[in-house]
Amino acid sequence: MNASPIDWASWSAPTHATLMFVVRDGEILLIEKKRGLGAGKINGPGGKIDPGETPLECAVRETEEELHIHVKRPRKMGELHFAMSDVPDILCHVYLAHDFDGRPTETDEAKPLWCRIDDIPYDRMWSDDIHWLPLMLDRRTFLGRFVFDGEEVGWFEMEKDVFWKSEG
Numbered sequence: 248m249n250a251s252p253i254d255w256a257s258w259s260a261p262t263h264a265t266l267m268f269v270v271r272d273g274e275i276l277l278i279e280k281k282r283g284l285g286a287g288k289i290n291g292p293g294g295k296i297d298p299g300e301t302p303l304e305c306a307v308r309e310t311e312e313e314l315h316i317h318v319k320r321p322r323k324m325g326e327l328h329f330a331m332s333d334v335p336d337i338l339c340h341v342y343l344a345h346d347f348d349g350r351p352t353e354t355d356e357a358k359p360l361w362c363r364i365d366d367i368p369y370d371r372m373w374s375d376d377i378h379w380l381p382l383m384l385d386r387r388t389f390l391g392r393f394v395f396d397g398e399e400v401g402w403f404e405m406e407k408d409v410f411w412k413s414e415g
């Protein structure tokens with residue numbers, strides 16, 4: 248691929264956000280996002296980090312708010328650095344869990360959707376997802392850098408097997 252149009256060494260994002268994925272019995276718990284950035288797309292639950300909140304606290308809170316479940320023992324699997332063309336840049340922390348309390352419930356923010364791991368609807372998701380979600384499902388950690396042109400990925404690179412310090 249061409250050289251990056253972004254100097255990633257000096258890049259920083261004004262928006263920090265999270266994503267949480269629950270994988271159990273060969274299925275992944277996704278959402279149909281009903282509002283906010285990415286409304287209409289399929290994604291994991293998640294959202295923007297509040298002031299004073301850690302990324303892990305945010306991922307757990309957003310999952311509770313959007314699906315009314317409490318995830319157990321989430322592990323940080325990756326970071327996604329999004330240089331955007333039409334909204335402020337985003338740094339997103341990605342978590343994986345295998346267990347939770349509660350029953351996934353539709354809220355005004357999200358509709359739960361269990362998908363078989365081999366039948367994930369990438370064509371209804373953000374266009375970066377296909378570059379890192381399969382890696383995460385193979386239990387590999389990652390750092391993805393993406394330059395978006397509107398809704399499309401114009402440039403990207405993936406670092407694999409990145410060490411992320413455990414939190415909490």
Ligand SMILES: Nc1ncnc2c1[nH]c(=O)n2[C@H]1C[C@H](O)[C@@H](COP(=O)(O)OP(=O)(O)OP(=O)(O)O)O1
Nearest residue numbers: 264265266283284285292293294295337339373375
């Ligand atoms: N490119 C891409 N791929 C996968 N996931 C995402 C992106 N860009 C993104 O922003 N996201 C994720 C990261 C977050 O989980 C959401 C965006 O957060 P948002 O819904 O705007 O945050 P909330 O705090 O829930 O929303 P408001 O309350 O501010 O409306 O998408």
